[in-house]
Amino acid sequence: GAVVSQHPSWVICKSGTSVKIECRSLDFQATTMFWYRQFPKQSLMLMATSNEGSKATYEQGVEKDKFLINHASLTLSTLTVTSAHPEDSSFYICSARGQGALETQYFGPGTRLLVL
Amino acid sequence: AQSVTQLGSHVSVSEGALVLLRCNYSSSVPPYLFWYVQYPNQGLQLLLKYTSAATLVKGINGFEAEFKKSETSFHLTKPSAHMSDAAEYFCAVSDRNQFYFGTGTSLTVIP
Numbered sequence: 001g002a003v004v005s006q007h008p009s010w011v012i013c014k015s016g017t018s019v020k021i022e023c024r025s026l027d028f029q030a031t032t033m034f035w036y037r038q039f040p041k042q043s044l045m046l047m048a049t050s051n052e053g054s055k056a057t058y059e060q061g062v063e064k065d066k067f068l069i070n071h072a073s074l075t076l077s078t079l080t081v082t083s084a085h086p087e088d089s090s091f092y093i094c095s096a097r098g099q100g101a102l103e104t105q106y107f108g109p110g111t112r113l114l115v116l
Numbered sequence: 117a118q119s120v121t122q123l124g125s126h127v128s129v130s131e132g133a134l135v136l137l138r139c140n141y142s143s144s145v146p147p148y149l150f151w152y153v154q155y156p157n158q159g160l161q162l163l164l165k166y167t168s169a170a171t172l173v174k175g176i177n178g179f180e181a182e183f184k185k186s187e188t189s190f191h192l193t194k195p196s197a198h199m200s201d202a203a204e205y206f207c208a209v210s211d212r213n214q215f216y217f218g219t220g221t222s223l224t225v226i227p
Contacts, residue, residue, distance in 0.1 A: 030125065034214070043217045044160075093159050095215075099156070103148035103167060103210045107160040 003027050004052060006108035013084055021111045028100050029074035030096035035067070038091045050077050052100045071091030084115045088108055117139045118143045118209045124220035130226045135179075135194040137221050139207035144189065148191040148210040153180055154220075155203045163205075166190060177201070 012086040013019050023033055032051050036044040042115075050056040050071035058064045066088075068080040075098075081088050091112050095105040123138040141147055148167050152160040164175025171183040177200075181192045190207060202225045207218040 004159075041222075043219045046214060049214065091157075095160075103212050104150070104162070104165060105210075105215055106162065107152070109159040110157070112157065 002098070002106040004030075004094065004106050004108040005017045006094055006111050007074075008111060009109060010112050010114075012114045012116065015063045015085050016083055019081045019084055019113060020092075020104050021081075021092055023079070023096070025075045025096040025106070026098075028096075029085075030077070031074065031099050032097045033071055033077035034095045034097070035069060035077075035079050036093045036095065038093060040091075048078075062102040063114075064070070071108065079080060084113070089113055089115045117217040118145075118147070118211050120207050120216055120218035122205075122207050122208050124221055124224045125164045125219065126224065127221065128226060129197045129226040131199055132196050135192045135197045135201065137192040137193070137205050137207075137223065138191065139181075139218060140188055141190060141207075143209055143211070145211055148212065148213075149181075149183060150208045150210065151175065151179070151190075151192045152206045153177075153203045154206065154207065160206065163192070189214050199222075199225050199227065201225055 005024045007022045035047045047062045048056045050069050056069035057104045071077040095107045095112045119138045119142045150165045161187045164173045166183045174180045197213040205221045207213045
């Protein structure tokens, strides 16, 4: 149980385009989803926290207009990188927290974004 | 405030040897503690978690960790390393609102 999927796993796009990444909880309802960014050989950096049906809470230094997060249902959150630039290239990982064990997050497999 | 320190960014062990990955935490509230493993280009897989039950926690793949409040530690161990254990390991502390990750330890297993 507690499976989280992400789509796509890899995306390559041209500079200036927008990219949408989906995060789904497959076998549980996720009241809260988290979006992280990971640079090579580094730990995870929390970008934002989203609760179903409400606006996401962004961490300091994260541009909310560049990284649009939508958590429209209890099983789906999306991260849209708008007008992507090469510096946005990174590994993006989502996680989800259910209604039961609130202290535990279950992570998706990640999405590798390369902006040319 | 919560924080996690992982001592040793790189650990190398011989196949069959003991694995010990160190994690110390700081928490202003009773902590929830986790170990996750990450293989290249993949997300994080939960190895085990401590949520105030038994102090010795057994996880998947033969890993276990012991919560020691007096030492504010939650070290991860495995009696005998396998080649498939080579990966990045992250310790994390949760205050139920968000996670605070350590910087990770890269484990290399030498054949």
